[in-house]
């Protein structure tokens with residue numbers, strides 16, 4: 001059904017649509033980041049598309065796998081026409097892209113989350129600050145080069161609590177996880193705590 | 197009771213006041229421990245609010261990238277912990293979509309029944325907690341009692357009361373127990389009776405009605421643009437229910453209605469939830485009717501489903517198969533997909549990227565109440581400070597899901 | 601009150617008992633715990649169940665929640681504490697008046713659970729001292745009640761070393777398994793015996 005949306009998109013925007021596919025029935029278009037906002041506005045306003053229902057916005061980090069590194073992924077659907085579309089844009093570093101918060105009000109928090117987790121900058125966003133992490137946090141945790149165990153505590157730990165406290169013994173509980181995340185340089189947060 | 201409604205409009209009764217800033221939460225009892233609202237007040241009217249979430253951010257998406265696909269199930273359980281089974285079902289469907297398989301019909305009905313039971317729990321928790329925050333403790337106790345009845349069924353089926361981790365890619369962890377149907381058939385009417393009792397207390401209560409009617413109103417257009425889904429969207433009058441609009445599992449074979457509201461206020465949200473409980477009960481009945489008593493709940497594919505335990509210990513094929521799935525994980529073909537189901541709060545989506553290995557490359561959850569929470573600001577600005585509590589209660593913010 | 605320290609004299613008109621003043625105080629304290637529920641995550645579901653009719657925490661004199669830390673003497677930490685939440689937890693704890701007790705409800709509060717990552721505090725004992733740990737994800741209400749009784753016991757004894765709720769085996773189950781005489785059951789019973797016997 002939404003094949004027609006893909007067709008229409010390629011008709012209107014031509015070379016700005018880099019590639020399209022419909023893997024697993026999800027229609028996808030990859031577009032050039034410079035026309036991101038324009039295409040989004042078209043999707044919402046065009047009668048044939050009428051994508052008024054905002055669903056999701058996120059990013060994926062393809063570190064060392066693909067160039068450019070980031071992919072911003074948007075999902076929208078149409079309440080009346082019931083079709084869906086996934087729109088993607090590929091970004092290198094530093095990752096910046098236009099905000100969509102003026103087009104769908106819902107994009108506001110999702111962009112903040114994306115900024116928080118991946119450090120993607122949304123140009124023109126009215127209130128771009130961290131949403132899930134605290135302001136003192138340094139780095140973007142969902143980037144593949146952020147070590148999963150790297151914490152940045154806000155309060156000082158009790159001096160006796162360096163290891164396990166009784167009644168637990170030192171060997172209770174163990175680290176797990178199969179995918180090794182390369183450890184990065186220990187970072188220091190605003191209060192001067194570092195991981196190491 | 198008329199004299200209670202004094203007209204305060206002429207302003208002479210109002211005392212002069214200065215703007216004030218109040219911090220609500222995160223340790224505020226009505227904020228579920230995970231939301232902070234910085235409220236600017238003029239008198240008792242809210243002029244500006246900054247809703248801050250993230251106090252329960254547990255790094256769900258990062259944790260998923262560390263294990264096998266099957267090891268994600270315990271984490272999805274703890275997203276919307278009021279209805280873990282719906283998350284289990286949602287995630288299994290997502291991976292199955294990627295693999296291009298679909299589970300046997302018996303399993304589909306089984307998933308529907310368990311899912312709808314979870315939905316009843318979810319709505320009860322929300323309504324009960326909302327009533328409790330408004331001071332009505334008794335309905336909460338009744339809803340909690342009804343929830344125990346459902347949890348008994350869950351415990352019998354899955355072995356756990358809350359966090360079941362019962363879904364599997366390509367089926368379920370266990371077959372339904374022999375008494376499954378009769379247990380559900382016994383529990384559901386008792387639950388409905390308890391709910392009716394609790395509801396009666398609330399709907400005849402003027403305090404409750406005054407605090408929810410025409411409070412926290414949201415318009416249709418804004419709700420759509422904000423990305424609302426689920427009960428909160430339906431309460432504004434948009435009949436969007438994934439189960440009806442894009443049916444998955446066997447939902448297209450049941451006869452059920454989608455309740456919609458008219459004004460999108462707290463009362464509509466409350467009533468939509470209550471009605472959905474009854475619709476869920478209808479679905480459960482039909483699903484039990486159609487569910488076969490015999491047959492496998494797992495698909496027949498040794499690359500995806502674990503062999504029976506006896507085979508693991510007695511045959512070499514079984515051992516190897518078991519070892520491969522546990523140690524390397526299910527190999528999901530490279531690619532991406534977005535799969536969505538109707539969870540307790542609305543459209544629960546999983547956007548999955550696989551690189552072809554046994555470990556997910558990226559799992560993105562689209563939490564329904566994250567989108568809902570950003571609308572809360574609009575709903576409470578211009579209202580009174582006490583209205584924050586019912587409004588926040590009626591959107592059913594679940595920290596684990598909203599904060600990932 | 602423990603029997604060894606309390607003497608009740610029968611036969612007199614009024615009837616009276618003697619005990620040590622501290623014992624009396626501890627006894628009064630252990631049955632009137634005012635709790636501050638610091639509820640954040642999934643464990644809240646079981647916490648609700650604990651307060652609701654079937655499990656009914658009120659039986660143990662600990663049902664009255666106080667939403668001001670200054671009026672509470674038992675802090676329930678229910679659910680995952682993130683790094684962002686940790687300063688708040690510490691403030692709440694600091695605001696409570698002595699004597700104060702902390703009960704870590706669930707694996708997350710006890711040690712961080714399976715959220716071993718950038719955002720989660722690996723157990724609340726990193727920032728505040730804990731009296732009783734209740735493991736489980738989420739713990740069953742029965743084991744929480746067990747933890748509460750353990751805490752009351754510790755209050756009575758004036759013992760402030762941290763304790764943990766141990767897994768229990770139903771003696772009737774063991775007995776019935778022994779009766780059937782399967783070898784695995786015997787092994788199981790031996791295990792139970794080992795676990796319960798004194799070192």
Ligand code: SF4
Nearest residue numbers: 642679706707708737
């Ligand atoms: S211990 Fe388990 S149930 Fe409790 S908060 Fe942690 S993850 Fe949730």
